Amino acid sequence: MKSFEIGAGFGLDNLKLADRADPTPGHGEVLVRMRAASLNFRDYLTVIGQYNPRYKLPLVPGSDGAGEVVSVGPGVDEWKPGDRVMSCFALDWISGIPGLKQVRNSSLGGPIDGTLTEQRVFPSRSLVAIPDALSFEEAATLPCAGVTAWSALATETQILPGQVVVVLGTGGVSIFALQFAKMMGATVIVTSSSNEKLEKARALGADHIINYRDKPQWAKEVRKITSMEGADHIIEVGGAGTLEESLKAVKFFGHISLIGILAGNAKDLNLLPILMQNVRMQGVLVGSRNALEQSARAIDAHKMKPIIDRTFSFVETVSAIRYLAEGKHFGKVCISIP
Template structure:
């Protein structure tokens, strides 16, 4: 695969026949069908740019996609995996003024959500689901579907921003409006939760982190957590969290557990507090004391990643505070199945990345 721009007519036929390497689900929804494949080399059309991909990162969703797809509007197979990544702009189609050749950019998770509140259209086109994802040597995307990233981040660090970081940003900063002195609890030490810890600390909050592992809680403290609770040895952690903040309850809880954790979150949150509903790791169906949510004026705020404008705001904060994403380990392109197994094992602390 060449990295220069378009050649003359003599080269055109050869150019069209060139292929690029991708990691995709092909032939049917099952983990066994996750394979390295080939696609024709993509070329940018009007308003589009091509990225030479440098790194990608995994999210919990990427474990579910190969099993049965994700959502009602999945792209037909084959589907290139993963939503998150970073690449260098190596070719530009007509009518593109930005980004420039050579700029390093992240693709947006939601390709159609530029600004404003979410709607069906804006939430309808995510990478690695309704659209091909980032596990490709080259990607062609609308110029508006990519955002420049700070130079000080490594490729792997930059690749973690599109989904996990932006989701945490939306929860803590945009929707949560967390302020200095507020009390925040984040569940677990996965990708979203550690970004939520970092953004809540940027906002000046007191942050409690829960985890199944004391060793991970130690690392969370090194990352800035003010207090920690092991949710395995303290299953009634809602009561403990409330006690840790003087009995008044938390201002904000980042909820990634779902049915097994929401009852504890509702116990720990203060009247008028916000529970950011982000994930359902322990299940998505439950009985809940609705009256308590009403009478205690609790806000349950669904969060789904964020817009291009939100991404730009987050990147400014990341740059200003030299915030470094917590990358647990980096796998090679061909090791995607190994990286997925490691994610599924739950041993990770923060993000797992792929370098191309």
């Protein structure tokens, strides 16, 4: 079988197709023919060596994926050949609060081999059935970006109808957050650097839109929209470069989900607003299999479709990662695996 491997060293030029032996499932394991993966910003950072330069090479990147069961090993009775499945992000994190090693040592696409491969063996318990209405590409967007947005809005806090959620940017996690927050009855404010993307966000249900390039002090706009109260919840994917503005936009006793560092990871920051506003800041690291199951059920019940900007073929994976890194996409970038 063929797999994409970061081989001789980190860097996009070192991400190449390699031949590997076809895997066979052992006890409690399932062999899956991968049909799709989606790209996450972490996959790009992993390939270029900025996510964790200590990851052992060769490494197959890819944090999420979907495919068909080919065969099952002894002791597996919940899956059969032909079943459509998606993988969990951290194979050993089933539910609740996990041990550090459970997550760190079992995360796909670093440190363990990921999903940009034609076949992969998974522990039976680390797979979840794909909702019938979703294609393999759509399903592949759930385990990392979808679950992260779900964890922020449904696990770490529970969004109530009428609450105001601010979603930063229009990448994979943020567009899932827009869709889930609308599903939960929230009023959603989306920020973006592009008016064209903001119009797409509006078409998906965004109640208010703000161009953060035209309005770098976008928190003032959030305050105006919320009668100066501020937002209940902020999906913070920018990190150090946007946190100051998020702290101005969040309401007294509001919640910030700290998810990404697209706008940098270090900066002098005035911490006073966090205590004076009694802000709850919650780091979010994807989520458990339980969160994947919950989000899949919600998507099924609400007939929600994940938003895919563009699908590349398997052999175009390097171009697809370059495309993701350019940030022109809206929602998810997917890879179709033959």
